[in-house]
Amino acid sequence: xxxxxxxxxxxxxxxxxxxxxxxxxxxxxxxxxxxxxxxxxxxxxxxxxxxxxxxxxxxxxxxxxxxxxxxxxxxxxxxxxxxxxxxxxxxxxxxxxxxxxxxxxxxxxxxxxxxxxxxxxxxxxxxxxxxxxxxxxxxxxxxxxxxxxxxxxxxxxxxxxxxxxxxxxxxxxxxxxxxxxxxxxxxxxxxxxxxxxxxxxxxxxxxxxxxxxxxxxxxxxxxxxxxxxxxxxxxxxxxxxxxxxxxxxxxxxxxxxxxxxxxxxxxxxxxxxxxxxxxxxxxxxxxxxxxxxxxxxxxxxxxxxxxxxxxxxxxxxxxxxxxxxxxxxxxxxxxxxxxxxxxxxxxxxxxxxxxxxxxxxxxxxxxxxxxxxxxxxxxxxxxxxxxxxxxxxxxxxxxxxxxxxxxxxxxxxxxxxxxxxxxxxxxxxxxxxxxxxxxxxxxxxxxxxxxxxxxxxxxxxxxxxxxxxxxxxxxxxxxx
Amino acid sequence: xxxxxxxxxxxxxxxxxxxxxxxxxxxxxxxxxxxxxxxxxxxxxxxxxxxxxxxxxxxxxxxxxxxxxxxxxxxxxxxxxxxxxxxxxxxxxxxxxxxxxxxxxxxxxxxxxxxxxxxxxxxxxxxxxxxxxxxxxxxxxxxxxxxxxxxxxxxxxxxxxxxxxxxxxxxxxxxxxxxxxxxxxxxxxxxxxxxxxxxxxxxxxxxxxxxxxxxxxxxxxxxxxxxxxxxxxxxxxxxxxxxxxxxxxxxxxxxxxxxxxxxxxxxxxxxxxxxxxxxxxxxxxxxxxxxxxxxxxxxxxxxxxxxxxxxxxxxxxxxxxxxxxxxxxxxxxxxxxxxxxxxxxxxxxxxxxxxxxxxxxxxxxxxxxxxxxxxxxxxxxxxxxxxxxxxxxxxxxxxxxxxxxxxxxxxxxxxxxxxxxxxxxxxxxxxxxxxxxxxxxxxxxxxxxxxxxxxxxxxxxxxxxxxxxxxxxxxxxxxxxxxxxxxxxxxxxxxxxx
Numbered sequence: 001x002x003x004x005x006x007x008x009x010x011x012x013x014x015x016x017x018x019x020x021x022x023x024x025x026x027x028x029x030x031x032x033x034x035x036x037x038x039x040x041x042x043x044x045x046x047x048x049x050x051x052x053x054x055x056x057x058x059x060x061x062x063x064x065x066x067x068x069x070x071x072x073x074x075x076x077x078x079x080x081x082x083x084x085x086x087x088x089x090x091x092x093x094x095x096x097x098x099x100x101x102x103x104x105x106x107x108x109x110x111x112x113x114x115x116x117x118x119x120x121x122x123x124x125x126x127x128x129x130x131x132x133x134x135x136x137x138x139x140x141x142x143x144x145x146x147x148x149x150x151x152x153x154x155x156x157x158x159x160x161x162x163x164x165x166x167x168x169x170x171x172x173x174x175x176x177x178x179x180x181x182x183x184x185x186x187x188x189x190x191x192x193x194x195x196x197x198x199x200x201x202x203x204x205x206x207x208x209x210x211x212x213x214x215x216x217x218x219x220x221x222x223x224x225x226x227x228x229x230x231x232x233x234x235x236x237x238x239x240x241x242x243x244x245x246x247x248x249x250x251x252x253x254x255x256x257x258x259x260x261x262x263x264x265x266x267x268x269x270x271x272x273x274x275x276x277x278x279x280x281x282x283x284x285x286x287x288x289x290x291x292x293x294x295x296x297x298x299x300x301x302x303x304x305x306x307x308x309x310x311x312x313x314x315x316x317x318x319x320x321x322x323x324x325x326x327x328x329x330x331x332x333x334x335x336x337x338x339x340x341x342x343x344x345x346x347x348x349x350x351x352x353x354x355x356x357x358x359x360x361x362x363x364x365x366x367x368x369x370x371x372x373x374x375x376x377x378x379x380x381x382x383x384x385x386x387x388x389x390x391x392x393x394x395x396x397x398x399x400x401x402x403x404x405x406x407x408x409x410x411x412x413x414x415x416x417x418x419x420x421x422x423x424x425x426x427x428x429x430x431x432x433x434x435x436x437x438x439x440x441x442x443x444x445x446x447x448x449x450x451x452x453x454x455x456x457x458x459x460x461x462x463x464x465x466x467x468x469x470x471x472x473x474x475x476x477x478x479x480x
Numbered sequence: 481x482x483x484x485x486x487x488x489x490x491x492x493x494x495x496x497x498x499x500x501x502x503x504x505x506x507x508x509x510x511x512x513x514x515x516x517x518x519x520x521x522x523x524x525x526x527x528x529x530x531x532x533x534x535x536x537x538x539x540x541x542x543x544x545x546x547x548x549x550x551x552x553x554x555x556x557x558x559x560x561x562x563x564x565x566x567x568x569x570x571x572x573x574x575x576x577x578x579x580x581x582x583x584x585x586x587x588x589x590x591x592x593x594x595x596x597x598x599x600x601x602x603x604x605x606x607x608x609x610x611x612x613x614x615x616x617x618x619x620x621x622x623x624x625x626x627x628x629x630x631x632x633x634x635x636x637x638x639x640x641x642x643x644x645x646x647x648x649x650x651x652x653x654x655x656x657x658x659x660x661x662x663x664x665x666x667x668x669x670x671x672x673x674x675x676x677x678x679x680x681x682x683x684x685x686x687x688x689x690x691x692x693x694x695x696x697x698x699x700x701x702x703x704x705x706x707x708x709x710x711x712x713x714x715x716x717x718x719x720x721x722x723x724x725x726x727x728x729x730x731x732x733x734x735x736x737x738x739x740x741x742x743x744x745x746x747x748x749x750x751x752x753x754x755x756x757x758x759x760x761x762x763x764x765x766x767x768x769x770x771x772x773x774x775x776x777x778x779x780x781x782x783x784x785x786x787x788x789x790x791x792x793x794x795x796x797x798x799x800x801x802x803x804x805x806x807x808x809x810x811x812x813x814x815x816x817x818x819x820x821x822x823x824x825x826x827x828x829x830x831x832x833x834x835x836x837x838x839x840x841x842x843x844x845x846x847x848x849x850x851x852x853x854x855x856x857x858x859x860x861x862x863x864x865x866x867x868x869x870x871x872x873x874x875x876x877x878x879x880x881x882x883x884x885x886x887x888x889x890x891x892x893x894x895x896x897x898x899x900x901x902x903x904x905x906x907x908x909x910x911x912x913x914x915x916x917x918x919x920x921x922x923x924x925x926x927x928x929x930x931x932x933x934x935x936x937x938x939x940x941x942x943x944x945x946x947x948x949x950x951x952x953x954x955x956x957x958x959x960x961x962x963x964x965x966x967x968x969x970x971x972x973x974x975x976x977x978x
Contacts, residue, residue, distance in 0.1 A: 315903060319906050336937075340937065343939070344613075345938065345940045345941065348818070349819045349848075352946055354941075381823035385857060386853060430805070438817055
């Protein structure tokens with residue numbers, strides 16, 4: 001993440017670098033201006049930047065009041081989302097972190113309730129724990145994991161990852177180093193919580209709930225429980241922050257591993273000698289196809305997505321890199337064609353002509369909405385419609401972080417319009433004067449055109465997405 | 481001369497290319513010359529099979545000659561002839577082409593890329609898996625020069641061929657009209673050799689090389705095919721006793737009539753029918769550029785019907801740009817989208833007017849690639865899709881998909897100059913070379929092109945047409961009236977039987 005590369009234009013990497021040395025408030029302003037100027041754009045960079053900022057905010061947060069922390073994150077979230085409402089991912093990440101804080105608070109209440117068998121606890125933020133798979137909460141008793149992984153299998157893998165945390169450190173140094181550097185003030189408690197989760201000496205109920213020491217700050221401060229455990233309150237403050245930081249770390253890990261865990265599904269969906277149509281330069285799709293290419297031979301038809309993404313598309317096909325200059329290891333991989341996959345590039349206009357030959361359409365997305373629809377690079381709508389007309393299945397690959405609880409009441413609101421100069425160059429002066437040139441960057445694809453979503457949790461029907469939304473976001477956070 | 485004197489020129493049809501390429505340039509040139517000499521001697525009787533043979537040989541020689549031109553050591557024999565031919569071509573522009581304002585379309589790809597390059601990379605490309613879907617269409621590279629054209633080809637036709645291959649004359653109707661006008665010039669300068677009659681000689685021996693040359697420049701449009709069939713039929717039916725001058729005059733008159741009846745007047749009828757469909761406040765969406773759509777819209781505008789137009793366009797020809805500009809200059813409010821934004825464009829439209837390359841007998845529309853997408857999106861928005869098409873573009877051919885019959889466009893046309901420039905930073909630098917190489921734009925774009933050409937397992941596919949299913953089309957407006965797509969075969973029979 002923090003490489004030595006010299007980046008002249010402000011962007012994600014320069015922001016992450018500056019985040020270490022800048023105080024929180026200017027950092028928030030900085031991110032807002034970057035979002036407004038579209039210098040950080042597209043889902044993943046936005047998600048990474050927001051999460052980094054939030055981990056900084058939580059790290060700097062002083063006080064023991066969870067409600068105040070929630071309010072603080074909320075307020076930053078409001079500012080960020082209003083800076084760039086169409087980058088829905090920013091809001092998603094804010095909501096995830098908010099949910100995380102609430103979860104931490106709740107779980108501790110639960111734990112305490114269990115420990116003292118006090119049934120008289122009623123908690124405002126306790127809406128759907130009944131409907132959640134109980135298995136998860138029993139496996140990962142330290143709550144943040146619940147957010148990062150709703151599936152039992154996944155959570156156990158996360159569990160083991162955290163158990164062998166030192167091993168993780170060597171595997172993914174950038175995150176951890178940056179992580180600690182974002183939150184210099186909280187380093188000691190964080191490390192304490194990372195390594196000492198299971199050997200917490202002064203936990204009264206360490207057997208089943210290692211972090212049960214924390215009281216529900218701000219919500220139940222005056223309950224008898226808190227009075228009982230007044231002595232532990234000094235630790236509990238650290239643990240709130242520590243656990244939230246821990247959870248943010250989990251989300252960061254999830255972001256990093258999204259592509260890989262989506263790619264794990266590839267072999268279930270791509271068979272040999274298939275002809276697959278895809279569009280835009282998406283690292284998720286490329287890695288998905290690459291994973292399948294290791295075992296199978298198939299053909300990829302790549303739509304070039306003129307006029308806003310064609311250069312990236314061409315270069316991803318030729319070199320496997322989206323951008324030059326940025327030498328992120330994360331950002332470059334072997335191009336499909338050198339994995340022995342025959343790639344045919346076609347202009348956007350050829351979609352219908354070619355579709356009769358295509359077995360499967362794989363779309364990348366910008367945002368997935370709660371009703372199963374998606375917002376993707378323009379051209380996606382016609383690809384999906386053409387696929388529907390030919391009864392070709394449409395598969396959307398998307399990280400969970402792109403899944404948004406927003407319901408699209410106004411579709412046009414979600415569509416961003418780009419530089420008309422890339423459609424007709426401004427040298428063509430009289431044309432630009434005479435004619436309204438429009439360049440929509442995104443398309444809204446209704447849910448009925450999509451057959452399957454593949455996220456890092458596996459495959460879902462579009463109609464099931466609402467459930468995943470409910471698993472990952474709190475209803476009280478949907479309106480920031 | 482029924483038998484070609486040198487065996488080299490007549491090749492088995494199976495493998496013309498490898499043998500041609502195995503020849504030395506000078507030898508190939510000799511072949512080409514021989515073939516030309518034969519043509520000049522003009523031996524009176526050639527059977528169809530022999531003609532075909534000769535055409536094959538010509539093609540092979542042509543290709544070899546093209547290779548020879550880009551070989552560093554140019555054979556001496558070539559220079560004078562080539563120069564002479566080029567002179568001919570430039571000296572005599574098609575006189576009649578200007579008589580009808582033809583849509584001028586800029587060829588978007590870089591003209592500085594020499595055509596010779598294409599020939600050089602062609603064999604390599606063919607080794608690469610060409611055309612996953614359209615392999616059957618990659619038969620012969622498009623001719624971009626008059627090098628190697630047989631001597632029989634009339635200068636007007638030579639020039640026309642170049643205009644075809646560079647998209648200067650583009651569009652089914654425009655190409656057909658231009659061809660007929662060029663043929664008028666051909667017929668005018670035609671003289672029946674002694675011992676044969678015009679009816680017998682003109683079609684098979686004089687028109688055929690012209691048509692072959694045009695086909696080598698760009699495959700014939702369906703309207704051109706229809707026109708050629710009509711013309712041949714006309715010539716064959718000429719009474720052998722008619723004096724030559726009279727026959728020629730009659731032919732030229734007939735051609736003029738044909739253009740007037742089937743195109744000019746038909747266009748008027750169609751556009752009159754079309755403007756009845758345009759209501760005030762309509763937002764008309766059109767795709768690409770069609771002369772008949774443009775004519776109708778302008779007529780509707782001059783009839784003071786308030787409406788606006790959305791032009792959807794696509795790479796690489798950007799035909800809609802010219803249409804949009806022209807409409808806007810006449811004061812029509814125009815919005816311009818590229819095909820990737822078509823879903824948004826369709827949302828705001830109230831009617832779709834499309835031009836056609838051809839109407840298939842199963843009611844499907846064969847038109848510029850992308851038309852199917854636009855009509856599909858329009859259909860999903862329940863917009864009426866009206867196709868404006870002269871009956872001369874109707875064909876008895878049928879098609880189910882866009883794969884079987886189509887026209888391949890050269891892949892390098894896809895990437896415009898600026899796109900190539902944008903790609904340059906991505907190109908991995910060869911280890912030996914330093915960063916400091918800053919060449920001219922021609923060099924860099926060539927470099928990028930070569931890079932893409934050389935890229936293993938990567939192929940750029942570009943076709944020109946697609947087939948729109950009949951269910952997306954609400955109505956076809958022809959000079960015979962407005963009909964559903966299912967009536968196309970009936971009208972076709974009607975129009976050919978007259």
